[in-house]
């Protein structure tokens with residue numbers, strides 16, 4: 001069956017492979033778990049859509065209680081805004097004329113889109129673009145709280161940047177973003193908690209400094225699936241987790257089974273050249289490997305490794321394989337964001353029956 005001929009209610013066994021299979025019962029369980037953690041506090045949950053890359057899942061998150069969403073790129077923001085999602089934070093610096101023109105065009109139609117800045121060069125370019133478009137843009141300062149990726153240094157450097165932003169008539173500083181991405185996958189939970197407290201100390205002491213100098217910092221946003229609770233304990237009033245919706249192998253290793261593996265890749269055994277080895281129709285083009293190889297669900301004694309773009313090898317570590325040609329297997333991706341980006345559709349099911357086929361309209365949006 002091809003995607004266009006699949007009907008609601010058919011068995012998941014009739015879908016062609018390789019494909020992304022999403023268990024909606026488990027997604028709902030993950031959403032309930034995460035949102036109930038933050039419901040009691042005054043913290044806003046602004047999930048990062050770099051995981052789901054789909055307006056339908058974004059709307060599910062908003063219905064579950066999300067206050068808004070994050071995206072990494074302006075092209076992703078365009079997809080979400082087009083689908084009717086208004087409150088969007090773009091978490092990556094917007095640099096270069098083509099990007100800024102695209103951004104101001106988007107914001108002219110969707111005023112709740114906001115962006116981060118980490119340099120005076122970025123602030124001046126943003127000011128020019130906003131002035132040309134006749135807009136006032138809401139911006140957040142991105143701080144480096146230890147990941148050593150983007151972000152201005154906390155303390156005086158951040159204050160200098162805040163002072164410079166406040167001189168720009170078409171920019172309005174509304175908050176700060178820190179992101180402790182280096183801590184998300186730390187397997188030692190007490191170490192993750194301790195280092196996150198240190199990162200939050202950098203964030204909050206800078207917030208105090210900025211406020212003391214007259215800057216109105218309403219939004220303190222940060223946090224991923226592995227750290228959001230600790231960020232809130234440290235003073236953040238908004239969290240940005242993304243991976244919790246589907247989970248993946250890397251997060252399983254780091255935080256255990258706090259959330260369910262709601263997404264698997266289904267593949268078919270297409271060849272069995274040896275008793276302990278078979279070949280499936282899923283290689284580099286179906287499963288990302290930046291966080292290692294995917295794992296076969298429910299078969300701890302069978303390993304998976306890619307064997308080219310379209311082939312993967314399953315090998316038994318304990319004698320002959322019971323799998324035969326034509327059998328279907330489910331794999332848990334090692335890194336959900338980069339795996340999802342390889343596919344066009346989600347095949348969403350409940351109890352083995354297809355409920356939706358949702359297109360990944362924000363996949364491949366790198367600009």
Ligand SMILES: Cc1ncc(COP(=O)(O)O)c(C=O)c1O
Nearest residue numbers: 048091179224225240241242243
């Ligand atoms: C700025 C930012 N916020 C939040 C997240 C979400 O993190 P996770 O998917 O680990 O929950 C990411 C992920 O890379 C990120 O880059």
